[in-house]
Amino acid sequence: MKKAIKKILKWFFIVIGVLVISLVGLFVYLKIAYQQKSYPWVYMNELILSESERVSDFEEVCKILKGTNSFVIQRIDFDKLAEKYAKQVENTQSSIEYTNLLAQFFAELQNGHTSVNFYCYKGNYWATIIDNRVFVDGVINKELNPTIIKPKDEIVAINNIPIGEWLDAEKLFAGSSTLEHRLTKLTYHIFTSYTDTVRTFKIRNAEGESEVTIPLYKDLKSDIDTLYVIGKMLNDSVAYLKIITMGGNRIFPQFQQVYPSLSNASHIIIDVRENGGGNSGTSEKIAKYFIAKPQTACVSGQQLEPVVESFKGKVYLLIGNATFSAAENFVIDLKESGNVTVIGEPTGGDTGNRPREFQTSHGIVFRIPTRKKMQISPQGFPMEGVGIEPHHLVRQSAEDYLEGKDTVLEYTLDLLSK
The missing domain is CATH 2.30.42.10 (PDZ domain)
Structure with a gap:
């Protein structure tokens, strides 16, 4: 009997060990495969490539792009586009002419997260x-x-x-x-x-x-405040929360610092019109404060559970054409919660789809989404190529702008007062 138990335990620990090793291996593989490695950029006018180097560099760019098998490449006739530009590359007379041509080539791929990257x-x-x-x-x-x-x-x-x-x-x-x-x-x-x-x-x-x-400066330093999450009470019942970016490890702590002073308001206006994205993990953490019931996150696929101190009043979300990338993940999660009224203009129309940087042997850095298939949100919204539509389409007018009025914010305040 004891021998049988020992044998069972032995196999039990072997199975557990194999599972642990497999999980660790999978984690390491995913980390290596999907980490967003960064490469040093250069200035266009500091890059010197000979005629043959320009030709070979473009060939390398095309080989890498095609090798990603990205949905961005799959949906176009990439070989035809590459052939068209290859002929122009052969006729370039300088590195500047080549890199400008390269910028046009990447623009023709028509994706917000696809670009050749140079310092400006x-x-x-x-x-x-x-x-x-x-x-x-x-x-x-x-x-x-x-x-x-x-x-x-x-x-x-x-x-x-x-x-x-x-x-x-x-x-x-x-x-x-x-x-x-x-x-x-x-x-x-x-x-x-x-x-x-x-x-x-x-x-x-x-x-x-x-x-x-x-x-135009090579090294321009900003004196703008590093607060990227700004909160204030507009009146006794209306809170205003502006999130400028989802990037960096300071965003969620700044949100946590601001949120308690806003959490008991009857209404909250969340402004992500200037938010160009950052980290979808950050957007999901913040989203948990403004949903009413559990739901699936559009990017990670993980379950989003409302936090205990989630906002209990009415939520209004301001969006615009500059709302992009991880900020759009935030908008999709909140809009699909059914708990939010969205106001403004359609978003940029590209949540990311796992962008990654690459570098050629000649030092050209570029990026492209690496997903083979474009992500679709839990409720079927395409997460690239279409801007997220607001419930209320409102655009800033030039007349209001010159008078210092925020057309979209004033519309929202009027709406919630009814």
């Missing part, structure tokens, strides 16, 4: 497009040339090219999954350049029109 020279401002007009929206570092251009100045031309024509030309370099997000990405180009260190703008404001030339 940056101006001290950022811009926004409202009602097909371009405005200076903010200053990055107020100690640098603060009076040259001011927020709400309208940009009517860049380098003597009318702003509409300039934006049309830049579309060649702006890869995106939706037309709406392409427009948003173009705003990032207005004060950045791969090669230029100065840029000339024609500005219009209450004082008239003027032409100014601003420097």
